[in-house]
Amino acid sequence: MTSGSETAKSAPEGRLLDTSEALRHERRVSAALREVGVALGTTFDLDDLLELILSKLTELVEADRATLYLLDEGKKELVSRLVVGDKVRSIRMKVGHGIAGTVALTGKPIRIRDAYTDPQFERDWDVLTGYRTKSMLAAPLKNHLGRTIGVIQVLNKQGGHEFTGEDESILSALSTQAAVAIDNSRLFLSLIQKNKQLLDTTEQLERKLQDLSLLFELERSTARATTIDELARAVLGQCARACEARGAALLLSEEESGDLVEYVFDSKNPETLQRIGVKSRDGFLGATMAENDILSVDRADTDPRWNANVEGVFGFAVTHVLSVPLDGDDSPLGAIGLFTRANGRTFDEADVSLMRLVSANVSTAVRLFNANRSRERSERLTSIGRLLSQVIHDFKTPMTVISGYAQLMADADDRAVRTEYTEEILKQFDVLAAMQREVLEFARGGRTIFVRKVYLNKFFADLRRQIALEVASLPIELDFQVDTKLVARFDEGRLSRVVHNLARNAIEAMAEQGGVLTISARLEGDELVIGVQDTGPGIPHAIEGQLFQSFVTMGKAGGTGLGLAIVKKIVEEHGGTVSVRSSAEGASFEIRLPQSPGEVAVEAKKPATSRKSNRPSKGNPAKSPPR
Numbered sequence: 001m002t003s004g005s006e007t008a009k010s011a012p013e014g015r016l017l018d019t020s021e022a023l024r025h026e027r028r029v030s031a032a033l034r035e036v037g038v039a040l041g042t043t044f045d046l047d048d049l050l051e052l053i054l055s056k057l058t059e060l061v062e063a064d065r066a067t068l069y070l071l072d073e074g075k076k077e078l079v080s081r082l083v084v085g086d087k088v089r090s091i092r093m094k095v096g097h098g099i100a101g102t103v104a105l106t107g108k109p110i111r112i113r114d115a116y117t118d119p120q121f122e123r124d125w126d127v128l129t130g131y132r133t134k135s136m137l138a139a140p141l142k143n144h145l146g147r148t149i150g151v152i153q154v155l156n157k158q159g160g161h162e163f164t165g166e167d168e169s170i171l172s173a174l175s176t177q178a179a180v181a182i183d184n185s186r187l188f189l190s191l192i193q194k195n196k197q198l199l200d201t202t203e204q205l206e207r208k209l210q211d212l213s214l215l216f217e218l219e220r221s222t223a224r225a226t227t228i229d230e231l232a233r234a235v236l237g238q239c240a241r242a243c244e245a246r247g248a249a250l251l252l253s254e255e256e257s258g259d260l261v262e263y264v265f266d267s268k269n270p271e272t273l274q275r276i277g278v279k280s281r282d283g284f285l286g287a288t289m290a291e292n293d294i295l296s297v298d299r300a301d302t303d304p305r306w307n308a309n310v311e312g313v314f315g316f317a318v319t320h321v322l323s324v325p326l327d328g329d330d331s332p333l334g335a336i337g338l339f340t341r342a343n344g345r346t347f348d349e350a351d352v353s354l355m356r357l358v359s360a361n362v363s364t365a366v367r368l369f370n371a372n373r374s375r376e377r378s379e380r381l382t383s384i385g386r387l388l389s390q391v392i393h394d395f396k397t398p399m400t401v402i403s404g405y406a407q408l409m410a411d412a413d414d415r416a417v418r419t420e421y422t423e424e425i426l427k428q429f430d431v432l433a434a435m436q437r438e439v440l441e442f443a444r445g446g447r448t449i450f451v452r453k454v455y456l457n458k459f460f461a462d463l464r465r466q467i468a469l470e471v472a473s474l475p476i477e478l479d480f481q482v483d484t485k486l487v488a489r490f491d492e493g494r495l496s497r498v499v500h501n502l503a504r505n506a507i508e509a510m511a512e513q514g515g516v517l518t519i520s521a522r523l524e525g526d527e528l529v530i531g532v533q534d535t536g537p538g539i540p541h542a543i544e545g546q547l548f549q550s551f552v553t554m555g556k557a558g559g560t561g562l563g564l565a566i567v568k569k570i571v572e573e574h575g576g577t578v579s580v581r582s583s584a585e586g587a588s589f590e591i592r593l594p595q596s597p598g599e600v601a602v603e604a605k606k607p608a609t610s611r612k613s614n615r616p617s618k619g620n621p622a623k624s625p626p627r
């Protein structure tokens with residue numbers, strides 16, 4: 001009975017013990033799952049996570065060891081990721097082979113009591129390690145899409161037991177956690193990788209953008225440069241800034257002389273660019289140009305190429321040098337170099353590639369600059385030729401006047417009259433000298449038009465005397481209709497040539513039949529209007545349309561066809577216009593010169609109309625008005 005009552009007593013106790021044992025186990029399982037769950041959200045190291053999962057698994061299913069295999073899809077192999085209870089080793093097995101390989105293939109868990117009795121078990125690993133596998137439990141790792149990404153396997157349940165269905169559920173729960181961890185980690189890694197790629201790309205883009213903006217700036221400033229000095233200063237300043245160099249230099253051979261000149265730029269003193277005459281192979285840039293190769297030097301001060309004449313002029317110790325040749329047609333055009341980094345670092349690959357770009361840009365700019373200069377020079381020579389022919393054409397006027405007065409002088413007994421003629425002749429020498437100056441100034445690239453205040457009274461009085469000389473022996477009457485109170489602004493010498501050229505054409509047109517030459521000047525609005533009119537036969541129809549072009553002449557022996565082209569050029573230099581009306585009754589030229597509003601002084605008096613003798617006045621020529 002006792003035994004019966006003991007038995008009756010012990011059965012519930014035993015059940016209680018089992019239940020509380022099961023409860024403890026459940027708690028351990030859920031605590032482990034919770035711990036893994038927390039770790040999943042806080043740990044980003046996959047190895048740490050998997051180690052935690054495997055150690056919890058080993059503990060919960062009371063296994064001797066646990067192994068996790070990851071599937072290498074490409075090779076169709078399982079690769080062990082981690083082994084607990086032993087050193088970390090890498091095991092590879094073919095999918096479909098062995099227990100884990102079969103689980104990977106079927107996607108279903110396998111539970112084995114004794115591995116050695118299972119035909120699928122492969123003993124190689126045991127043979128290799130001396131381990132004796134007995135009970136086994138293996139389950140697939142499936143990701144959220146249900147795809148098998150690996151296998152977890154536990155070996156040898158403690159106490160020689162076999163793994164239970166309960167163990168299988170624990171393994172299944174933890175393998176789901178492991179799969180999540182692996183997926184997360186892969187996602188995380190790919191994100192990190194993408195981020196890194198993005199950062200690299202951004203960095204490269206920023207660098208490219210800096211390079212591009214430097215090249216853009218270079219292009220802009222070199223195109224604006226009007227001298228090589230300006231070009232050198234712009235290029236060197238920008239390169240030094242972009243590569244953080246303390247100094248920079250540009251070596252070029254002078255276009256005309258071929259002499260080598262080094263332009264030296266110091267960042268501390270950006271306003272002063274030193275210009276040093278050098279010999280071939282002098283200094284680092286000389287060597288770069290001679291070798292036609294990039295030069296990068298870290299200990300410039302002890303380098304045999306260091307040259308006191310060049311590198312010695314910098315206001316700092318030259319340590320690092322990076323110099324690049326400038327491409328020329330056959331041989332280098334020169335070289336460009338950077339000297340000493342502001343932060344003491346050496347010049348790197350990025351600086352080298354930037355300087356390659358810069359050198360290509362600079363050599364193009366220098367070549368373009370030289371080509372422009374030589375084009376300008378040859379254009380100027382052509383223009384000098386044209387100007388010379390025009391000036392020589394207009395020499396005719398002062399020479400005619402001189403010869404006219406010389407003839408008059410021959411007949412003049414009165415000393416006072418002779419003195420007057422001498423003065424007129426001397427004035428014409430001034431005109432000749434002014435024309436000579438005009439050509440020389442143009443050759444030097446200086447201004448050729450000199451606008452100033454002119455008193456029309458005096459201006460036309462001089463003209464009248466000179467033209468009167470020309471028509472003295474001809475049946476031509478002179479009629480001047482000039483508002484003598486006007487003061488206008490124009491280049492006196494030039495406009496005198498204009499009126500003379502027009503007057504001479506008119507005189508030539510009327511030389512045989514005779515006629516009236518009318519010269520007028522009046523103000524219309526803000527324009528000074530000068531007219532030269534004749535009563536000759538009018539312009540030949542054949543040349544009417546091209547009258548103002550050079551070398552268009554008709555009906556004259558010895559005519560060059562330059563007279564009207566000169567008229568047009570001078571009038572246009574003043575911003576004015578010239579027009580012509582012609583009929584069988586004669587030709588009439590009109591010149592309009594714009595005057596700044598308010599600049600033209602005029603007194604309210606009637607225009608003086610004079611119809612005087614053709615002979616130059618012997619007495620008192622028009623007095624110069626007060627200035």
Ligand SMILES: Nc1ncnc2c1ncn2[C@@H]1O[C@H](COP(=O)(O)OP(=O)(O)OP(=O)(O)O)[C@@H](O)[C@H]1O
Nearest residue numbers: 505506509538539553554559560561562563564587
């Ligand atoms: N007032 C005019 N009456 C008639 N024809 C004229 C007149 N002015 C110019 N011409 C015509 O226009 C042509 C061009 O004149 P332009 O002064 O340019 O050259 P040119 O007088 O022939 O040569 P140059 O000025 O060297 O003596 C003249 O050859 C002439 O045929």
Ligand SMILES: [Mg+2]
Nearest residue numbers: 501505563564
């Ligand atoms: Mg002429």
